[in-house]
Amino acid sequence: MIISKNESLHRAIEIAHQALRDFRKKNGFGRAIAAPQVGFPIRMIALFLNDKKVTMFNPIISYKSEKMFTMWDDCLSFPNLMVCVRRHMSVSVTFTDEFGTAQAWEMCSQDISELLQHEIDHLDGVLAVDIAIKPDKVSVDCQAIVDRIEWLENKVKYISYVDYFIQ
Ligand SMILES: [Zn+2]
DSSP: OOGGGSHHHHHHHHHHHHHHHHHHHHHSOOSEEEGGGGTOOSSEEEEEETTEEEEEEEEEEEEEOSOEEEEEEOOTTSTTEEEEEEEESOEEEEEEOTTSOEEEEOSOOHHHHHHHHHHHHHHTTOOGGGGOOOOTTOSSOOOSEEEHHHHHHTHHHHHHTSSBOOO
């Protein structure tokens, strides 16, 4: 089966990648979008990594490292929030690409791994705000969810509260 020749799936791929492009242009960030975020109740993720479009159908996490880390996450669905979450350091995923070919990405780097966990959560109806945790490196009281403007004004402080920061 060549997925991209299927009319409705082809349309979903186009719309998701277009939405991702539009969001990046407007907000200056955003590496991926999940189909449910743009109105398609299917297990598909559109990614833009290293200037390359990638489309994943039915991505499944086949490995999660035991080691975890905390980070400030953001999301195209609530661009005005920064959310502290804990993620696995590395994951492996299997998926079908838009040409219907089975693919496997083994033990991905930390930045790709956290992104995949975020996007696959979307497919299960889980948002970063649902799994928000207070940064555990701080003794001072820091909220798990922070307004992006407040976060940007005190970026150095907030980054120091977590294990990892993605530029
Ligand atoms: Zn998101």
